[in-house]
Every structure is written in C-alpha cells, then in structure tokens.
Amino acid sequence: MLHLKRQLPYRPTERMNVVSYPIRDIVMEAKREEAKGKKMIYLNIGDPPQYGFEPFQVIADRVKSALDEPWKGYAPSEGDEDLRKNVAKIEKCSPEDVFAVAGLTEGIDFFFHAFIGFGEKVLLPNPVYPLYLSKAKQFEGDSVFYRHDADGQIDVANLSRKIEGAKAMVIINPNNPLGSVYSEKNLLEVIKLCAEYDVPIFYDGSYDQLILEGRQVDFRKIARNKVPFIYGSSLSKDFSYPGARIGWVAFHGDRWSEVKNAFFLLCNQRLSVNWEYQKAAAAAIVDPSFQSYVSAMRKKLIERRDTFIRMARKLPLSFPVPQGAFYAFMKIESPKWKKDLAFVRAALKEGVVFVPGSGFGRQEDGVYFRSTFLPEPHIIEEAFSKIKRLL
Numbered sequence: 001m002l003h004l005k006r007q008l009p010y011r012p013t014e015r016m017n018v019v020s021y022p023i024r025d026i027v028m029e030a031k032r033e034e035a036k037g038k039k040m041i042y043l044n045i046g047d048p049p050q051y052g053f054e055p056f057q058v059i060a061d062r063v064k065s066a067l068d069e070p071w072k073g074y075a076p077s078e079g080d081e082d083l084r085k086n087v088a089k090i091e092k093c094s095p096e097d098v099f100a101v102a103g104l105t106e107g108i109d110f111f112f113h114a115f116i117g118f119g120e121k122v123l124l125p126n127p128v129y130p131l132y133l134s135k136a137k138q139f140e141g142d143s144v145f146y147r148h149d150a151d152g153q154i155d156v157a158n159l160s161r162k163i164e165g166a167k168a169m170v171i172i173n174p175n176n177p178l179g180s181v182y183s184e185k186n187l188l189e190v191i192k193l194c195a196e197y198d199v200p201i202f203y204d205g206s207y208d209q210l211i212l213e214g215r216q217v218d219f220r221k222i223a224r225n226k227v228p229f230i231y232g233s234s235l236s237k238d239f240s241y242p243g244a245r246i247g248w249v250a251f252h253g254d255r256w257s258e259v260k261n262a263f264f265l266l267c268n269q270r271l272s273v274n275w276e277y278q279k280a281a282a283a284a285i286v287d288p289s290f291q292s293y294v295s296a297m298r299k300k301l302i303e304r305r306d307t308f309i310r311m312a313r314k315l316p317l318s319f320p321v322p323q324g325a326f327y328a329f330m331k332i333e334s335p336k337w338k339k340d341l342a343f344v345r346a347a348l349k350e351g352v353v354f355v356p357g358s359g360f361g362r363q364e365d366g367v368y369f370r371s372t373f374l375p376e377p378h379i380i381e382e383a384f385s386k387i388k389r390l391l
C-alpha cells in the first residue's frame with residue numbers, strides 16, 4: 001500500500017546544481033565549529049555593520065518618517081519616483097533610465113536575465129564576485145575571463161585577445177575580491193576597446209565611494225558617449241546599510257530601449273522593492289552630510305587595511321595592495337598548500353573564516369583565498385596570529 005512505503009525526500013531541480021554562493025557556504029562549516037565552542041573570526045563577508053561601521057543615519061531617520069506617511073501600498077515596480085529622480089541627478093541621465101532593485105544583487109540577476117542568452121559570451125573579471133559566475137551559469141551564458149596584472153589593473157592585452165564577439169563586459173570597480181581601483185588610463189583603454197568591438201559594459205559601482213588611495217575616477221564621465229553602459233550601485237557598502245536591500249541601475253546610451261522594456265517586465269513580475277527604504281535611499285544619496293560620513297569611513301578602512309597589510313607581509317602571501325573596497329585577494333606562496341579549500345578548512349579549525357579563491361573562479365595558477373579587512377585592528381592581528389603557523 002502506498003502510504004506504508006518509505007517516502008523518499010523530495011529532490012530539488014537540476015537547475016539548482018549551478019546555484020552556489022561560496023562567501024556564505026563556508027559559514028555553515030564555521031557554525032559547526034562554533035557549536036563545538038570555538039570562537040570564530042569571520043573574515044569571509046563584506047558586511048560593514050557586523051564590524052562596527054554605523055550605517056548612514058539619514059537612512060534610518062527617513063525610514064522612520066516614511067512609516068508615518070499614509071502610503072502602505074506597493075511602490076511603483078520600476079522604482080519610487082523620488083529615488084529614480086535623485087539617482088538620475090547623480091548619473092546625469094533621465095529618471096526613465098533608472099530602475100530600483102532589491103540590492104544590486106537583483107540588478108545583476110535582471111541584467112543576465114534580460115541580456116545574456118544561451119551561449120552568449122560575457123566577459124567577466126578573473127577573479128570575480130561569485131554572483132556573476134552563478135548568474136552566467138543559470139542563464140547559460142558563456143563566461144570568458146579577463147586577467148589583471150600584478151597591481152590589480154585590467155590586463156588590456158589579455159582583454160583584447162578575448163573581446164571579439166562578446167555580448168557584454170562586466171567591470172567591478174573598486175574590485176571585489178582584488179581591492180583594486182582601476183586608473184583613468186586603464187579604464188580609458190578598456191572603453192576604447194569596448195567601443196571598437198561594440199561591447200557594452202555592465203559597471204558594478206557597489207564600492208565606488210570607498211577609494212582608499214589615489215583619485216576617484218567617475219566612470220560615467222569618461223565613458224559617456226563613447227560606449228553604452230549600465231551603472232549599478234546600492235546602499236549596501238558605500239552607506240554601510242546592506243540590510244536595507246536597496247540598489248539601482250542606470251542605463252546610459254540610446255540603444256537600450258528594448259532591454260529597458262525587459263527590465264520593466266522583470267520589475268513588474270516581482271511587484272516592487274520596499275517603499276520606505278526607497279524613500280530613505282532617495283534622501284541619502286543626495287544628502288550633503290554623506291561626504292563627511294564616507295570620508296570618516298575611508299579613514300577607518302585605511303587604518304584597518306594598513307594593519308592587515310603589515311600582518312600579511314610577515315607571511316608567505318602575495319597580493320595587490322587593496323586601494324579600494326575592503327578585501328584582499330591573497331596568493332599562498334608556501335608550498336604547504338595545494339588546494340585552497342584545504343587551507344580554508346585548516347584556518348577554520350584555527351578559528352578564522354576565509355573564502356577559497358576558487359569561489360571567485362581563480363585556482364588554475366595557484367592557491368588563493370579572500371579576506372576582508374573590515375574588523376578592528378586588534379581582531380585582524382588576532383586572526384593572523386591564529387593562522388600564521390599554517391603557512
């Protein structure tokens with residue numbers, strides 16, 4: 001009889017085989033260690049409030065006042081009017097070119113969904129923020145990777161060998177995981193190449209205010225009218241408010257009308273993004289006190305980065321010095337380790353959580369891992385003292 005037969009667990013779809021997020025996947029293993037009583041230092045995730053960075057106060061204040069407003073319905077699918085208007089001011093585009101998304105995560109999902117079809121070539125940085133790998137697989141695009149030089153700049157010669165026939169190129173600047181900030185010269189060379197091969201750019205500006213060294217280059221200014229691009233950012237990193245889940249994308253150039261229609265459909269089918277936080281984002285991104293907020297954040301990040309570099313340089317590790325964002329991508333120069341996951345698991349046993357380099361698509365030429373330098377200097381020092389004997 002059917003009801004007496006042992007029932008097997010339900011199986012997820014085949015599609016799930018390509019879904020992964022190594023930055024969080026490793027946490028499950030860390031939690032098991034923690035449950036055994038081990039104290040863990042989490043250097044795997046770029047979550048500023050976890051390490052004492054206060055979110056930009058204007059956001060919370062505006063959310064509170066929005067809660068007292070009578071509106072309790074869905075926000076417009078494509079985004080709140082004020083948010084679109086204020087993003088457009090910064091982007092120097094029309095509000096119709098702007099879409100609000102639930103964190104840039106959703107913007108990246110929509111970009112692949114709307115623009116990268118089966119077998120279509122998308123140029124991704126190597127190493128790359130893992131979501132891009134996962135989305136390219138999910139939408140069956142053909143990921144092709146461009147390299148960086150030892151200073152973390154885009155290797156233009158390498159890119160020029162791969163660019164032909166690409167549907168789009170992704171640029172993440174400042175870069176996660178490398179922490180590199182591309183120079184104006186480097187970006188201009190890339191723009192020239194993309195224009196020559198007619199390749200539009202998806203520009204991930206999640207960390208665009210977090211430049212720790214050198215001059216900030218406004219990509220929009222140098223790319224406008226040269227190459228079509230989509231510029232994305234969010235409240236998560238620059239404003240230290242990842243929990244808000246608010247991001248935006250802006251289309252630049254006059255060839256996007258059909259892709260914008262596709263974005264409309266994708267926005268419509270998920271109804272809307274949280275209304276109160278969109279109102280808060282609209283206020284925050286044009287608030288004059290943001291500049292002093294972000295310069296205090298940069299100062300703190302520089303101190304933490306410098307501690308991180310000082311500690312890392314005592315060990316057999318090589319890496320481009322992070323000039324932006326809050327990550328370093330480390331190559332292990334000690335022959336002890338052949339597999340990144342083996343090292344990351346050993347570090348976990350010592351009480352420190354990193355992400356293996358293979359999670360960022362990098363493993364073919366060495367053993368890599370990524371660390372954030374967000375924690376306070378004494379925690380960074382403690383983490384290094386725990387792992388030094390492994391190297």
Ligand SMILES: Cc1ncc(COP(=O)(O)O)c(C=O)c1O
Binds near residue numbers: 104
């Ligand atoms: C390069 C990059 N892009 C996009 C995101 C997604 O961020 P959010 O969805 O919180 O805006 C992240 C998050 O870590 C990131 O590092």
